[in-house]
Amino acid sequence: xxxxxxxxxxxxxxxxxxxxxxxxxxxxxxxxxxxxxxxxxxxxxxxxxxxxxxxxxxxxxxxxxxxxxxxxxxxxxxxxxxxxxxxxxxxxxxxxxxxxxxxxxxxxxxxxxxxxxxxxxxxxxxxxxxxxxxxxxxxxxxxxxxxxxxxxxxxxxxxxxxxxxxxxxxxxxxxxxxxxxxxxxxxxxxxxxxxxxxxxxxxxxxxxxxxxxxxxxxxxxxxxxxxxxxxxxxxxxxxxxxxxxxxxxxxxxxxxxxxxxxxxxx
Amino acid sequence: xxxxxxxxxxxxxxxxxxxxxxxxxxxxxxxxxxxxxxxxxxxxxxxxxxxxxxxxxxxxxxxxxxxxxxxxxxxxxxxxxxxxxxxxxxxxxxxxxxxxxxxxxxxxxxxxxxxxxxxxxxxxxxxxxxxxxxxxxxxxxxxxxxxxxxxxxxxxxxxxxxxxxxxxxxxxxxxxxxxxxxxxxxxxxxxxxxxxxxxxxxxxxxxxxxxxxxxxxxxxxxxxxxxxxxxxxxxxxxxxxxxxxxxxxxxxxxxxxxxxxxxxxxxxxxxxxxxxxxxxxxxxxxxxxxxxxxxxxxxxxxxxxxxxx
Ligand SMILES: Cc1cc2nc3c(=O)[nH]c(=O)nc-3n(C[C@H](O)[C@H](O)[C@H](O)COP(=O)(O)OP(=O)(O)OC[C@H]3O[C@@H](n4cnc5c(N)ncnc54)[C@H](O)[C@@H]3O)c2cc1C
Ligand SMILES: Cc1cc2nc3c(=O)[nH]c(=O)nc-3n(C[C@H](O)[C@H](O)[C@H](O)COP(=O)(O)O)c2cc1C
Ligand code: FES
Numbered sequence: 001x002x003x004x005x006x007x008x009x010x011x012x013x014x015x016x017x018x019x020x021x022x023x024x025x026x027x028x029x030x031x032x033x034x035x036x037x038x039x040x041x042x043x044x045x046x047x048x049x050x051x052x053x054x055x056x057x058x059x060x061x062x063x064x065x066x067x068x069x070x071x072x073x074x075x076x077x078x079x080x081x082x083x084x085x086x087x088x089x090x091x092x093x094x095x096x097x098x099x100x101x102x103x104x105x106x107x108x109x110x111x112x113x114x115x116x117x118x119x120x121x122x123x124x125x126x127x128x129x130x131x132x133x134x135x136x137x138x139x140x141x142x143x144x145x146x147x148x149x150x151x152x153x154x155x156x157x158x159x160x161x162x163x164x165x166x167x168x169x170x171x172x173x174x175x176x177x178x179x180x181x182x183x184x185x186x187x188x189x190x191x192x193x194x195x196x197x198x199x200x201x202x203x204x205x206x207x208x209x210x211x212x213x214x215x216x217x218x219x220x221x222x223x224x225x226x227x228x229x230x231x232x233x234x235x236x237x238x239x240x241x242x243x244x245x246x247x248x249x250x251x252x253x254x255x256x257x258x259x260x261x262x263x264x265x266x
Numbered sequence: 267x268x269x270x271x272x273x274x275x276x277x278x279x280x281x282x283x284x285x286x287x288x289x290x291x292x293x294x295x296x297x298x299x300x301x302x303x304x305x306x307x308x309x310x311x312x313x314x315x316x317x318x319x320x321x322x323x324x325x326x327x328x329x330x331x332x333x334x335x336x337x338x339x340x341x342x343x344x345x346x347x348x349x350x351x352x353x354x355x356x357x358x359x360x361x362x363x364x365x366x367x368x369x370x371x372x373x374x375x376x377x378x379x380x381x382x383x384x385x386x387x388x389x390x391x392x393x394x395x396x397x398x399x400x401x402x403x404x405x406x407x408x409x410x411x412x413x414x415x416x417x418x419x420x421x422x423x424x425x426x427x428x429x430x431x432x433x434x435x436x437x438x439x440x441x442x443x444x445x446x447x448x449x450x451x452x453x454x455x456x457x458x459x460x461x462x463x464x465x466x467x468x469x470x471x472x473x474x475x476x477x478x479x480x481x482x483x484x485x486x487x488x489x490x491x492x493x494x495x496x497x498x499x500x501x502x503x504x505x506x507x508x509x510x511x512x513x514x515x516x517x518x519x520x521x522x523x524x525x526x527x528x529x530x531x532x533x534x535x536x537x538x539x540x541x542x543x544x545x546x547x548x549x550x551x552x553x554x555x556x557x558x559x560x561x562x563x564x565x566x567x568x569x570x571x572x573x574x575x
Contacts, residue, residue, distance in 0.1 A: 005305060005544060049518055049542055050490050051337045093543065095305075225332040227339055228541035231301040233294065234317070234346045235332035244325045245346070250301070265481075266329065 003230070004029040005095045007047060011068060013086050016146035019075040020117070021084050023058075028067030030096045034060050036125035037101030037196075037221055037254040040071070041229040043093035044083040052079050057226050059121035059198070059253070060097060061147070072120040072147050098229050099253050102196050102219055104129060109189035111136060111180055113173055113207050115199020116144045121221050121253075122198055123147055126154045132189075134180050135159070138173035138203070142166040173199075174206050181214050194219065196254075201266050208257040218257035224248040224266075239264035274558035275565050276551070278312070278532055280510055281433040281458035283395055285312035285367055285533060288566055289523065289551045292514055292537035293318055293371035293397065293437075294343065295488075298357040303364065305544035310551060312533060313367035316353070318399050320373050321383055323349040333470045333479040338491030338516075339538055340468050342482035345373055350383060354390050367394040369435070377425045384429030394433070398426050398457075401439030401464035413439035413464070416451035427456035435512065438462040440492075440499055449503045460503060461512035461535065463496045489538040490516045497529055504530025505573060518546060520553020527554070527569040 008027040015021050023042075030040065041055035056079045062070040075081050086092065102125050104110075110133040112122040119137055126135065134157035139145045141164045148167075151158050159176040160168025169176060177195075184193055193214075197207045198221035211218035224236035231250035239261040240246050246255065276287035293315040296302055308314060326346025333340045348356070350372075361368050370393045374380040380398065387393050400422050401413035412418045419436070426434050436452040438445065440463035449460050465486025470479040496515020504511045513531030517523050518539040526534045539546035554566075563569065 001304075003304060043542075049539070049546075052334060053337055053339055053489050053538070053542060054334050055542060095544070225330045227332045227341070227538075228295075228544075230305065230544065232297045232544075233332070233341065233541050234297075234326060234343050235341060237326060237329045237331055237346070239328070245329075264328075 002029075002033045003096060003098060004033075005093070006030065007091045008094045010086055010088055010090045010092060012088060013084070015084070017143045020144070020146050021073055021075070022061070023071045023073065023083070025069050025092060025094060026067055027069050027094055030094065031063040031067050031069040034063035034069065034097040034124075035101040036060070036104070036128050037121050038097040038099050039121075039229070039253060040069070040094050040096030040098060041226070042071070042083070044079045046086070046091055047093050052082070054227055055093065055095065055229065056080065056083070057229055057249075059221065060124050061120045062124055062127065072117060072123070074117045095229060099249055100251070102221075102254050105194065107131065107192055108194045109133060109184060109192045111177065111184070111193065111195050113177055113195055113197040113199070115139065115173060115203040118199030118203075118221070119145065119147050120198070122196065123150050125196060126151060133157070134184070136161070136173050136177045136180060138162065138199070140164065172206075173203060174210060177207065177210060181210070181216065185214070197221070204257070205262040208260070208262055211257060219254050220257045220260070221254045222248045222252045222260070238266070274555060274563055276555060276558075278566055280512070280533055281395070281435070283367060283433050287312040287551050287554070288527065288533040289547050289554070290315055290369070290512070290533060290535045291540055291547055292535035293399065295537040295540045298353060298361065299364070299368070300357055300360045302540075302544055306540070306548060308364040308366050310548050311366045313369055313394070314361075315369040315371050315397050315535060316357070317347050318345050318371045318373045319347050319350045319353055319383070320345065321350060321379055323347065323352065328481045330479065330481055333485070335468070335470055335487065336491060338487050338489035339541070340470055340480060340485035340487050341465070342480045342485040344482065350386055358390065358392050362392040368392060369395045369397050371397040371399050371437070373399045377421050380422050381425035381429045384426040388430040388432060395435055396426060396430060396432050397435040397437050397461060398422060399437050399464070401437055401441075413448065414442050416448050419448050420451045420455035423452045423455035423457050433458040435459040435461050437464055438503075439464050440495060441467045445499045446502050446506050449507055453507050453509050457509060459510045459512060459532075460507065461514055462499055462503060463492070463515045466492050466495065488516070490518055492516045493522060497525055500526055500531050501529040504570075517550065520550050520557060523550045523554055524557055524569065527566060528571045530570045
């Protein structure tokens with residue numbers, strides 16, 4: 001585990017769709033050490049330490065040998081709004097790579113299940129996977145899925161669901177996921193299936209229940225309100241199935257879905 | 267005057283404890299130290315105050331536990347901790363490998379629990395002092411209830427004092443009408459030092475969800491937003507007490523720390539700033555040194571400013 005707190009220069013900060021941006025920074029130490037599923041804490045207003053006070057956690061969308069690291073983010077509040085106004089050449093405080101990632105196995109057939117912006121860490125995972133895999137992505141509408149084209153070159157098994165049917169089939173990820181599971185359990189991949197998922201809590205809960213039903217292991221990438229991202233404040237608590245709390249920034253963000261109390265309020 | 271070859275002397279004597287400089291990490295914002303030792307060189311610090319410890323482990327409050335506010339952060343962690351025994355067994359051996367003073371921050375629900383903790387810690391090698399938290403706003407029993415009442419605060423102080431030969435630092439709550447009254451009471455009860463302030467009780471509402479932003483409804487406010495309140499209280503306490511005062515509250519930059527030292531604090535603790543930037547305290551130390559050099563001060567004891575009588 002090597003973590004770095006650096007001032008990184010913005011190479012690009014482009015709007016991909018309404019309210020969705022891709023941020024590219026030059027941060028060689030972080031890019032070199034990053035693994036799929038890990039995240040960084042980013043000070044959205046350059047190096048400012050007062051307002052907004054806290055850094056924002058963002059999952060790593062891509063990390064390349066050339067030292068560039070990318071994030072895909074949607075504007076949901078003040079911090080991400082300020083971030084979206086930052087320009088090429090601006091310096092950003094960035095701390096990472098943080099947390100435990102997906103931890104890929106040797107002989108697996110993974111199914112990557114993403115909801116909306118939750119597809120971001122799955123993209124980095126897809127790029128690093130050496131085995132064949134499937135991708136199931138869902139969102140309200142196609143505008144929320146600007147990262148999707150990146151998956152097309154990485155797998156032939158890409159299933160998309162949107163609630164307004166603007167792209168793919170109509171509905172949420174659960175139906176195409178079950179179809180894919182049924183198909184794969186009849187194939188050579190049966191017995192090697194594992195699900196990696198990231199998205200809104202209700203979606204991940206539904207995916208967890210499907211995995212229980214089919215007896216497939218499921219790794220989820222969790223979110224929580226964070227202050228530090230490094231295990232210092234104990235703020236990022238999520239209720240465990242067997243009582244007590246785990247801390248998303250150091251025990252996760254990726255954990256086995258069986259560890260979580262999915263009925264807990266978030 | 268020629269600059270001395272050694273530079274300024276940053277060491278301070280705090281209730282019999284020699285710190286290499288006046289900068290400590292505040293409880294609850296640096297874990298048990300070891301978690302962040304790759305990002306902060308603990309050897310550089312005057313000391314580290316570990317996360318509040320209780321007799322038995324505590325799970326803490328349900329989430330959300332954190333919400334950001336203007337120039338600040340509200341938390342309702344609820345004193346989640348692994349308990350004194352697990353700390354001594356799993357964390358302290360690693361922490362002892364660093365050249366810095368380890369201060370145990372303790373919390374009990376009754377006076378007896380505080381006393382039992384003090385007796386236990388007294389027998390543990392590697393802990394240099396005890397900081398007694400009588401001011402946590404995030405737990406129902408004990409906590410702030412002790413910190414808001416001079417008699418109760420004095421009772422806890424006496425119990426801890428009786429249980430240990432280590433320096434006893436009592437950490438005060440700002441959620442009181444008269445900080446001087448409480449500070450005077452714990453001094454009289456045998457405290458070797460006081461530290462202040464703990465967080466200010468506050469709340470925030472999520473207007474989209476139409477509910478309190480914190481599950482616990484109330485939380486403790488920290489960060490730059492509370493600095494003026496903290497500084498005022500430190501000034502008041504330092505002007506009244508004979509025992510040393512440790513200043514805490516919103517310290518982010520070297521200038522912030524220098525303000526507290528000028529107000530009469532003997533040492534300071536860096537809290538929320540570490541959460542934002544792990545090495546903040548290290549920058550504070552070098553900034554204090556630079557300031558003293560630039561102003562030809564030899565010792566931190568020269569920092570306090572005169573008070574109009
Ligand atoms: C490990 C991790 C990885 C993440 N990865 C990404 C990512 O790749 N892309 C992306 O767009 N977002 C990601 N998020 C969520 C992102 O951190 C929040 O959207 C962001 O912090 C909101 O900041 P804001 O100031 O714009 O919003 P605020 O004004 O602070 O809040 C607006 C709303 O955003 C939500 N929110 C705020 N903070 C968080 C948080 N820390 N976690 C979850 N929800 C939050 C709340 O529901 C809130 O009502 C991730 C969060 C975590 C914990
Ligand atoms: C997340 C968090 C957890 C804290 N936990 C404790 C604790 O366990 N015991 C304690 O005495 N103070 C605790 N505090 C209070 C701090 O030590 C400090 O007194 C307060 O935050 C004010 O300083 P600051 O503005 O520099 O953060 C905590 C503060 C924060 C932000
Ligand atoms: S965010 Fe501070 S411990 Fe996880």
